[in-house]
Amino acid sequence: MAVPDANPSTEHWPTGWHVRHVQETGSTNADLVELARAGAVHHSVIVADHQTAGRGRLDRKWEAPPGANLLVSILFKPSLFRPLHHFTHIVGLAARNASNNLFGVRPDLKWPNDLLIGDRKVAGILAQGGTDFVVVGIGVNVGWAPDGAARLGDQARGSNIELGPLDLLREMLAEVERLESLSNIELRALYESQLATIGRRVRVELANGVIVEGTAIGIDDEARLTVRLESGETISVDVGDVIHLRA
Ligand code: BT5
Numbered sequence: 590m591a592v593p594d595a596n597p598s599t600e601h602w603p604t605g606w607h608v609r610h611v612q613e614t615g616s617t618n619a620d621l622v623e624l625a626r627a628g629a630v631h632h633s634v635i636v637a638d639h640q641t642a643g644r645g646r647l648d649r650k651w652e653a654p655p656g657a658n659l660l661v662s663i664l665f666k667p668s669l670f671r672p673l674h675h676f677t678h679i680v681g682l683a684a685r686n687a688s689n690n691l692f693g694v695r696p697d698l699k700w701p702n703d704l705l706i707g708d709r710k711v712a713g714i715l716a717q718g719g720t721d722f723v724v725v726g727i728g729v730n731v732g733w734a735p736d737g738a739a740r741l742g743d744q745a746r747g748s749n750i751e752l753g754p755l756d757l758l759r760e761m762l763a764e765v766e767r768l769e770s771l772s773n774i775e776l777r778a779l780y781e782s783q784l785a786t787i788g789r790r791v792r793v794e795l796a797n798g799v800i801v802e803g804t805a806i807g808i809d810d811e812a813r814l815t816v817r818l819e820s821g822e823t824i825s826v827d828v829g830d831v832i833h834l835r836a
Contacts, residue, residue, distance in 0.1 A: 592614070592635070593614050600755065607632060608635075608636060609634065609635050609636070610637075610755070611635065612639065616642050616643055617635040617636065617660055617661060618717055618724055620662070621633065621724045631665060634663050639660070643660060644726075645713060646715055651713060653730070656754075657733035658728060658729060658730050658731050659754035660726075661758055661761075662725065663725050664724055665722065665724075666721060671773055672810075673716065673723050674716070674811070677725055677812075678780040678812075679768045679776070680725045680727050680765065681698050681704060682768055684704060684727055685698060686760075687763075687764050688704075690764075691752055691760050692744065692757075693745065694706065694745060696712065696739075699786050699833065700784055700786040700831055701831075702716075704729070709734075709738050710739065711730050711734070711738065711740065712727055712728060713728055731757060781807065784808070787805055787807060788806075789805055789833045790804055790833075791832065791834060792831070792834055793829045793832075801818060803818040803824075811825075813825040814826040814829075
């Protein structure tokens, strides 16, 4: 499928970012993976007002009405080694910082790929790796959220309530750059220190469907979540859906 042409636009983006803003597409992640394979450069970005086939993990859907939310994918083609999951961390931390800078709302980071306000999801991240690139997509609920989820607009303080998805993206890109200047060790430490999941009681649905409960005590070098079960046994969770339980 052809990636849609960008709107002719006079939008200004930070130097070094190649941002393509489209009105509608299937999925910005699918588009950017296609462009990455065709040679798109580091820091290429696709942002859409609307997605007709927005994707979550495991073939789930990501929903948002036209124009309401931030729907964006960022291409990383790093020249120095970084583990792939670090790019998910960079984008998650950048979205959190940008929300705080613009809206005065600091969502919690939930392992592995969500941002929450209270117990409600306000953003989700989907990373897709290729041989020499990683595409990280994020949907942030700015003006709309489905039932049971949160949006920044509900929490925003002061005059910034009028700001929209593209303002959030501009702020996020600046934050991404700041985070990219950290070493792998610094980034891992920052992510772990900001991860609301650590210290929480969690219920985890493992990839094989088995459900376990315990306390999240850390992440390991591969960014797996370390959970201490009630039996005292410690497990590393690789893929799984995690629910924060009340204390
Ligand atoms: C995610 O998946 O949270 C990753 C979402 C990534 C979306 C971005 S948008 C730009 C880029 N292009 C794409 O096509 N995708 C990325 P997961 O953890 O699987 O969560 C998906 C689940 O969240 C769905 O099954 C719904 O239950 C719920 N959901 C759908 N839309 C939502 C929304 N706007 N806010 C909160 N929850 C939502």
